[in-house]
Amino acid sequence: MKKTHVVLLIVLAAAVAVIFSRFSDFSTYETFASAAQEPQKAIKVVGILDRSQPVVHDPKKDTEKYSFHVTDKKGETHEVIYVGSKSLYDIEKSENIVMTGKMDGQVFRCSDVQLKCPSKYKDKEQLAQQS
Numbered sequence: 453m454k455k456t457h458v459v460l461l462i463v464l465a466a467a468v469a470v471i472f473s474r475f476s477d478f479s480t481y482e483t484f485a486s487a488a489q490e491p492q493k494a495i496k497v498v499g500i501l502d503r504s505q506p507v508v509h510d511p512k513k514d515t516e517k518y519s520f521h522v523t524d525k526k527g528e529t530h531e532v533i534y535v536g537s538k539s540l541y542d543i544e545k546s547e548n549i550v551m552t553g554k555m556d557g558q559v560f561r562c563s564d565v566q567l568k569c570p571s572k573y574k575d576k577e578q579l580a581q582q583s
Contacts, residue, residue: 483524487555497560498550499524507543522549522560532560545569 481498501507502521509518518540523529532551534540543549546567553562 483526484528484530491555496552534562
């Protein structure tokens with residue numbers, strides 16, 4: 453092999469390693485407890501909406517602010533405050549909520565919310581299994 457080929461292979465391997473290390477943090481979901489341990493770090497938490505608590509959104513006061521409660525996979529429930537341009541009008545229909553943010557005391561302040569809604573094919577799958 454020529455020296456240039458060896459150098460190119462090393463540079464390519466380094467680039468691949470950097471890419472994997474940058475995106476490896478986004479592959480796992482954390483809990484509120486782990487977010488509280490690292491309050492300065494933005495963490496992805498997955499949970500379900502606590503339907504016993506109200507979803508607070510007053511578009512007259514602040515069109516981009518939502519407040520709601522989420523229970524994470526360990527069963528811990530916290531208030532979540534989301535301020536952003538994405539509307540959360542279907543939050544009550546969601547199966548899971550994936551939030552990226554930081555703990556601020558007992559409140560999880562998130563900058564991004566993804567709603568995982570039930571599949572429209574779920575009923576068809578259940579009917580097929582019953583047949």
